[in-house]
Amino acid sequence: MLAPELKARFDEEVKTHKIVLYMKGNQLFPQCGFSARALEALKPFGPVHSVNVLEDPAVREGIKEYSNWPTIPQVYINGQFVGGSDIVGELAARGELEALVKGG
Amino acid sequence: MLSPDWIKERIKGALPDAAVDVVDTTGTGDHFEARVVSAAFSGKSMVQQHQLVFAPLKDVLATGELHALALKTYSPEQWAKAKPELPTRS
Numbered sequence: 001m002l003a004p005e006l007k008a009r010f011d012e013e014v015k016t017h018k019i020v021l022y023m024k025g026n027q028l029f030p031q032c033g034f035s036a037r038a039l040e041a042l043k044p045f046g047p048v049h050s051v052n053v054l055e056d057p058a059v060r061e062g063i064k065e066y067s068n069w070p071t072i073p074q075v076y077i078n079g080q081f082v083g084g085s086d087i088v089g090e091l092a093a094r095g096e097l098e099a100l101v102k103g104g
Numbered sequence: 105m106l107s108p109d110w111i112k113e114r115i116k117g118a119l120p121d122a123a124v125d126v127v128d129t130t131g132t133g134d135h136f137e138a139r140v141v142s143a144a145f146s147g148k149s150m151v152q153q154h155q156l157v158f159a160p161l162k163d164v165l166a167t168g169e170l171h172a173l174a175l176k177t178y179s180p181e182q183w184a185k186a187k188p189e190l191p192t193r194s
Contacts, residue, residue, distance in 0.1 A: 034172055069151075070158050070165040071172070086174050087150050 002065040006058060010066045014076040017049035018101060022063045022074040026052050034085040038073040041085075041092040045101045077101055105133030106170055111161065112138075118160035119144050129174070137174040145179040153177035 014020050019042055025031030027050050030039060042048045053060035053072050064070055067081045075082045077100050082088060091097045108126035115124050115138065122142035129135050138157065145153045154175050164170040178186055 068155060070162050081151065083151050083154065086176070087154065090150065 002062055003058075006062040007066060010063065013049070013051070014079045014081075017047075018078060019046055019048045020076040021048050021050045022053050022059075022072060022076075023050050024052070024054050024072055026050060032072070034071075035073040038075055038085040038088050041088045041097070042075065045097055078103065106136075106164065107133070108136060111136055111170070111173070114160045115140060115157055119156065134169065134171040136170070136172070137176075139176045139178075141178045141180060141183045143180055145177055146181065147179070150177065153179075 021035075021038055021042060023030060023032070023035035023039065025035060027039060027048070030036035031054065039048060039050070051059065053063065060072065063072070063074055067074055069081065069084065071084055073085055075084070075088050077097075082091070082100065088097070091100065108128055112124045112126045115126075116122055119140070119142045121144070122140050124141075125139045127137050129137050140153075140157055142156075144156060148156070154177060157175055157177060158165065158173070161170060161173065165173070
């Protein structure tokens with residue numbers, strides 16, 4: 001069960017920033033290839049607000065419940081859950097990421 | 105350490121009609137790529153399609169036994185158009 005204060009934190013975070021990436025490691029030193037891949041796919045479309053889930057186990061587990069998505073990384077654009085590294089890579093390849101960032 | 109066949113069986117348990125191919129991409133039994141074609145995906149978004157495949161694997165994803173499962177999901181209609189190759193072990 002996702003704690004209400006954690007849910008409020010995620011709600012706030014994904015609303016405040018256009019592109020939010022919950023990742024392992026930080027932008028200078030991603031600690032997982034999938035997090036690195038998601039970051040690279042997003043970078044061309046604006047500043048990425050990243051959250052290092054390795055710094056807080058509650059965030060690491062909580063974000064999985066928040067989105068009903070069992071893996072990290074997780075990408076949110078304009079407050080909406082978009083997916084993990086596969087989906088973001090696929091959307092980038094199809095040229096659909098830009099519209100997603102601009103919309104909403 | 106998990107095997108491609110074990111993952112395939114889990115996915116087919118949840119999506120009995122699915123055509124499933126699973127490759128161990130690193131040879132270490134924890135990073136896999138799967139290609140899944142199922143009528144259950146018709147009309148669903150990519151996120152919803154992936155959620156259907158992750159659902160029967162939640163326990164091993166949670167423990168980290170399964171570190172990564174790269175997914176390519178297709179409804180039969182999407183599959184008829186796409187038909188990409190799976191990668192080989194790197």
